[in-house]
Amino acid sequence: MIKIIAFFNVWFFSMVAIFSPKEEAKTNLDENMPMCNTSMVESIEQWTKLPSSPVYSSVPSGTGTIAIDSTKAYTMPLLAQTPKGEILLSWTEKDEQGLTSFCLAFSKDKGKTFGDKKVIFSSKGIGNSRLMRAKVLAKKDGSLVALFTNRPDVPGGAPAGGRGGRTADLVYCLSKDAGTTWTSPQNVDSDPAKAMRGFFDAIVLPNDEIAVFYLKDVANSTKHEERDLRMVLSKNGVFQPERLIDPVVCDCCNINLLVDANGALHVYYRDNNDDIRDIAKITSTDNGVTFSKPQILHNDGWKINGCPHSGAISSSYGKGALVAWFSGAESESGFRLVTQEGKKLFVLSDASVKNPWIMAGAKQAVMIWEQSQADSKNQLVFRKINGDKVSETVAVDGSVNALNSTGLMLDNQLLLAHEVKGEKKNSLKITTVAL
Template sequence: MKQAVVWIAMLLWMSACRPGMVSPDKPLVVSHIGKDASCPFLTKDASGRPVISWVEKDSSADTGLMYYAVSNDNGHTFSEPVAIPASSGVYPHDENLPKLLFKPDGSVIALFGVEANDARNKYAGKVLYTQSFDGGKTWQNAVPLVTDTAGYDQRYFDMSLLPGGEAAAIWLDNRKDTDAEGSTLYFAVTSGRQGFQAATPVASTICQCCRTKMYIADNGDIHLAYRDIINDSIRDMVHQVSVDGGHTFSKPVRISADNWVVRGCPHTGPTLTANSTGLHFAWFTMGGGQGAFYCRSVDNGNTYTQKESLSKSPMAKHPQMSTINDHILVLWDEPVKWKDDFNSRIGFQYKAADGKTIQAGLLTSDSTYANFPVISALKENKALIAYKRRTGNQSEIVVNALQLP
């Protein structure tokens, strides 16, 4: 029996590594042994080198510290972890994961969430950020993203680099001009070393607990995707775009009329990317089907294709995607029965430029507990993925370079 299992494993590995197939390198653990690690995030520094950031804490602690590591060989190995001292007190939340951004002028911004401890809402959070003006050697004291005293709850943020070299951020905020349920989506841009300035509301009645997504297209268009609350009960994904650098945004439009009526928080947001054929979206819903789905738009968000399922699992969620050489790679996590319990595994679809699936499969085994994947494009038609992997009562951060067909 043992010999048969070994042969099956060898056949699966040989199949996965055939020419023209997605083939993974050996997984690499970047977090410290003995620490509880979470919130993997991938980006690039000002020189284009891959960077991974994450949060570490002691198992008995509620909060932790941000770390990051840089690769000098296209994602095969990474430097020793570098701590960001000013992030002390970061609250680890894999949907509200901290972000790291490298500006062309050599400065770095770390954006992260902490507990607000506000009497007006015991679940409230606050978003802080710290800047480094010497490439990460030293960090300024962390400051609030929102200084308005009326703003006591900010969370589920995203951050991207604009064509002019400044950073843009979006987040969910308690400040709103309606009695309807939900949060307001805010947008702000940095002004040199002065940090984020002139925050403006973009939309209201946003689902309070799902990840938001901002994507900056090659032409400078700013695309937003998030879970909206429609007609007080429907929680579907919508898209907005700004073609004037964030001064104005189009009205929210549903990417799919799922009509998911839910009185609660799904805790799984959307993802989007773009290539030569248009925009590509992935998200989780339990309306009009259940699981992770995909669609695209060829007219900059005016219309959208019919959604298609990414996985046979009805609980596939937390999708992420990236464009690699005009192709699309989509990842997600999904539960899987393992012995007398359930684990979580990472699934993928590799799509052609027009969204047609070239290959689909799994990147982690059923015997491993892996979730919250993230993805970034590498040089030489490769992709870098990272995820959280459970080991006993703790978790570690794993990175893996993928060679694409």
């Protein structure tokens, strides 16, 4: 076992959320996924014109990471908990030749130490970004399923049956020996057409099957960017033909999935109704066989002729859930946190708020995010939620220049994995925060 002490070295080009009017020239925002683009780039920070951040009280934190290879660059961590209670940390790392490896490691002591790194797959076409984070799902039968985007047009990036051309495939690998060996990547969907597939999320359902939702290019579209919402379900561990769920959605905003305490599957995505791009929810109570009609979670009424590149995040909490997303609505611009029923708890209107993440335990929940301080450096801050009560904002000590934080709530502490911005390369850090 390797004690958590050192820092990862990470090469990471930070992506801010932007929107893009349609019918404009294309600009790559992510090296592994072309997206909606614009000649009029505006960030979320430009939409919200508010004073600089206040100074917050802070809480102490512990730090650490896994053993590193200083010749490689690491990025986009994700923490999860297996049905056996182990902590699963996944990430991607890139060597000096541009080969990216999707990796994972396990902890049996709540993140204090991690076992040896295990490589899932290596390719120059692997994608891992804020809008389509590579992830590993742990099933109750003990098997692991890794899902990520892979560009077959990149040399060395095509999986078996790769489609080639301007394509981003959504692929999966399977392990039945706790991540020691993995199958070769296979496409999640069986459609042979060249198309962009991404902005995905995937989840293990109560019946131990897997649901994958993603955006896919609309065939023969005459628009600059047009994608619809698709779903693939597994049956007896085998992915079935894809299904069209919603034909008109926002083109480039990430999808978010949640299974609540009652076993219902909730799908959150940014809808597009005559350029009103609010967050919609559909629900299935039969493991993805049927779904409710789309319901707007909160009527923000944000009308914008372009894609914000910013979807929802969520966490099961008690018998319900908490959901957060950004809206540039004139009446109340900022990140809002609402309950599953659409009740608004608060709005973060400060222009420097970025990349929120929600974690929940048995008695309380936490929303954490990046906040620019007086020296323009990011710091992680959070608020605790207990029922309808929300605490004051608290900063995490030792979290200066933090990026893309994710985490878990374990007993009465947070286990966070996040990047730390450097001059040329970022580091990646494990942080524990006592609540």
